[in-house]
Amino acid sequence: MLRFLVARTGNPVEAEDLLQELWLRTREAPPGPIANGRAYLYRAAQNLVLDRIREARRREARDKDWSDSQAETIAGDRVDPQPRALDAMIAREDNAALHAAIARLPEGAGRAFRLHKLEGLPHAEVAARLGISRSGVEKHIAVAMAHLRRALEN
Amino acid sequence: MNEDIHEAAARWHVAQQHDDMKWCGFTCWLEADPRHRLAYDEIALLDARIDATLPRPAARGGTSEMPMRGFPRWAVGSGIAAAATIALALGIGFQGEQPEAPAAREFASAARTTRTVQLAHGVTASLGAGSRLSEPEAGGPMRLRGSAFFNIRHDPARSVVVEVDGYRIRDVGTRFAVNSANGVLSLSVEEGAVALQLPGQTSETLVAAGQEAIAQAGRVTLRPARVANIASWRSGRFVYDQTPLALVAADIARYTGQPVSVSGPAAQRPFSGVLAPGDRQAMVSTLTQLTGLHAESDGQTVRLVDRTGG
Numbered sequence: 001m002l003r004f005l006v007a008r009t010g011n012p013v014e015a016e017d018l019l020q021e022l023w024l025r026t027r028e029a030p031p032g033p034i035a036n037g038r039a040y041l042y043r044a045a046q047n048l049v050l051d052r053i054r055e056a057r058r059r060e061a062r063d064k065d066w067s068d069s070q071a072e073t074i075a076g077d078r079v080d081p082q083p084r085a086l087d088a089m090i091a092r093e094d095n096a097a098l099h100a101a102i103a104r105l106p107e108g109a110g111r112a113f114r115l116h117k118l119e120g121l122p123h124a125e126v127a128a129r130l131g132i133s134r135s136g137v138e139k140h141i142a143v144a145m146a147h148l149r150r151a152l153e154n
Numbered sequence: 155m156n157e158d159i160h161e162a163a164a165r166w167h168v169a170q171q172h173d174d175m176k177w178c179g180f181t182c183w184l185e186a187d188p189r190h191r192l193a194y195d196e197i198a199l200l201d202a203r204i205d206a207t208l209p210r211p212a213a214r215g216g217t218s219e220m221p222m223r224g225f226p227r228w229a230v231g232s233g234i235a236a237a238a239t240i241a242l243a244l245g246i247g248f249q250g251e252q253p254e255a256p257a258a259r260e261f262a263s264a265a266r267t268t269r270t271v272q273l274a275h276g277v278t279a280s281l282g283a284g285s286r287l288s289e290p291e292a293g294g295p296m297r298l299r300g301s302a303f304f305n306i307r308h309d310p311a312r313s314v315v316v317e318v319d320g321y322r323i324r325d326v327g328t329r330f331a332v333n334s335a336n337g338v339l340s341l342s343v344e345e346g347a348v349a350l351q352l353p354g355q356t357s358e359t360l361v362a363a364g365q366e367a368i369a370q371a372g373r374v375t376l377r378p379a380r381v382a383n384i385a386s387w388r389s390g391r392f393v394y395d396q397t398p399l400a401l402v403a404a405d406i407a408r409y410t411g412q413p414v415s416v417s418g419p420a421a422q423r424p425f426s427g428v429l430a431p432g433d434r435q436a437m438v439s440t441l442t443q444l445t446g447l448h449a450e451s452d453g454q455t456v457r458l459v460d461r462t463g464g
Contacts, residue, residue, distance in 0.1 A: 004177060007184035010191050010261060013272040039173040046170060050198050057199070060267070060390070098207055117208060123172070142164035149160055149200050 004042065008049050018048055101151035105144050112140035159187075163194040167201060188262040188286070195264075258288045265411030266431070268388060276307030277314055282333070282387050284408030295322070300408050301333035303385035308346070320353030321369065328363075331385035335404030336421065340397065342366040342379045350374065368398065370422070390431060396424040402441065403458060410434040416458040420447060423460075 001022075005015035022045055105113060108130075115126045116137070123141075127134045166180050184191050263269035263281040270280045273289050273296070281287055285300025295315040306314050308327025316323045318334045328346025332339065341350055343365055349358035350367055352374065359374045361367045366379035377396070386393035392405055400421040407414040412434045427444045429437055438449050438456055447458045 004181045004184075007181045008191065008194075010188060011271055012259075038177070039175060042175070042177045043170060046198075050202060053195055053199065054202065057267075095207055098204065117204060123168075138165060138168045141168045142161050145164040145167070145197055145200060146161040148204070149164075149196060152200070 001041065001045065005045060005049070008045070009052075014052075018045065018052070022048060097152060098148070101148050104151065105147055109140045109144040109147065112137050113144035116141055159189060159193040160197060163190065163197040166194065167197050188260045192262065192264045257292070258290045260286065260288045262286045265409060275312065275314065276309065278305040279303070280305075280385065280388055282385070282405070282408065284411055298332065298334070300335075301331070301385070301387070301405065303329070303331040303388060305329045306346075322351040324349040324351070324358065330361075333401050333405070336400045336415075337370055338398050338400045338421070339369040340366060340401055341369070342384045344381055344384050370398065370400075387431075392429040392431070394425050394427055394429075396426055399423050399425050399445070399447075399458065402429075405429075406434065406437045406441070410437065413455040414438060414458070415455055416447070418460070420458060420460040 002015060002019055005018050006012050009015050009018065022041070025044070025048075026041075102110070102113070112126055112130060115121045115129060116123065121129065123134050123137045127137045130137065132140075162183070166183065169175050170180075184194065259273075261269065261271045261279070261281060263283055263285050265284050267283055268280055270278060271287070272278055274293075277296075279287055279296075280303040282301035282303075285298065285302055287299075287302060288297045290296075295317045298316055298318040304314075304316065304325070306325055306328055314325050316325075316332065318332055318339065319337070321334065321339050323330075323332060323341060325346070325348040328348055329344040330346075330348055331342045331344070334340075339350075341348065341361055343361050343363050345363050347360055347362045349360055350369065351358045352369055352372060355372070359367060359376070361376065364379055364381060365376050368375050368377070380395060383393040383395060387405070387409075392402075392409075394402060398421065399416045402425050403414045403416040403421075406429070409431060410433060414434065423445070425441075425445060429440055431437070432440075434456065438458070441447070442449050442458070445458075446460075448461050450457045450459055
């Protein structure tokens with residue numbers, strides 16, 4: 001597990017820290033039946049890592065906003081006059097861009113992605129619906145996500 | 155970044171909701187290249203954003219073991235503590251499945267992100283956007299590409315060496331920032347002192363606290379550095395004081411992940427001013443307004459050129 005966390009975070013110190021947290025949280029959780037402890041544990045670790053990344057991104061965005069708003073007060077330096085209104089506009093357009101990008105997905109990938117994400121069908125059911133294998137469904141959804149990433153990057 | 159990497163990252167991400175996910179394979183894939191982790195981060199963040207944005211479909215049968223977004227919900231909801239605790243206690247994992255350890259640890263920061271890493275021997279490094287640092291496991295010089303700020307705990311028993319584009323920086327307990335691109339190196343010392351050795355030379359130049367060394371074409375010049383501005387990207391702005399434009403262009407290129415170059419005499423021209431992080435067009439446009447240079451694009455690379463012939 002430690003090796004996975006090191007690979008996932010790229011940072012041995014943070015990995016140790018996360019392992020501690022994972023350990024504490026599993027001890028706090030009430031006991032109960034479970035189908036596959038190993039898979040659950042890894043997924044739990046994945047979510048912990050993702051939470052940390054999101055928190056770090058939010059903090060960076062806040063710091064940037066603060067320093068942007070402070071920039072004009074620095075005496076003696078020439079300052080970037082980038083308009084703040086742009087940020088608000090980008091936020092409003094984000095959701096619209098995501099929906100537009102989903103609508104533009106290639107056919108097979110788009111159908112599998114929509115059945116899974118919009119209609120909430122599990123992979124096996126999407127596979128039955130489309131008459132392809134579960135791994136085919138996963139491939140379609142992965143292609144869709146790579147497409148969305150590229151579409152939203154610009 | 156390579157599209158195949160993102161697709162591979164997405165495949166791992168999609169597969170993880172099944173109990174037959176190959177977690178060892180995923181780990182090996184992450185270890186194979188630092189870019190894999192960065193691509194996976196992007197995919198996972200994108201997926202979280204999709205789930206947050208799209209209307210949530212009603213829960214259906216057969217999805218009861220779908221992974222949880224937030225750990226607490228999972229921990230309380232499905233109560234797997236006993237099994238998970240046993241799994242941890244047994245040390246579930248696969249140490250020994252792939253015994254050969256990598257010779258060096260690689261750290262990379264993506265465009266638009268800075269990254270702070272803890273290294274051996276009390277060294278903390280903050281990587282500027284689009285930079286890479288490798289640390290040999292057996293000790294020896296660290297290798298940097300791009301820009302970074304180092305904080306090194308004083309230890310009389312050893313000195314830390316950082317190599318960047320042929321330059322060699324030796325230090326004994328200090329804080330300093332380094333930025334290198336196109337043969338130009340800037341080295342600013344906040345505390346302590348470091349010794350700088352130029353490519354192909356054996357003598358060292360001592361750079362003391364409050365000084366900045368600019369090295370290019372086999373020569374070093376020392377000048378006072380404003381401590382508040384050292385590695386200013388750590389607080390979300392790029393502050394320049396008489397910085398060669400070659401380094402400014404490299405900062406923009408690394409931050410945006412898109413090529414920006416400046417060539418000829420303009421590359422050595424000093425620039426003073428502040429750039430806010432943004433996309434390439436915005437940053438280049440600010441720079442051209444402040445310098446009077448012109449930006450030419452061939453669709454890929456943006457080149458900053460001096461049309462006045464100066």
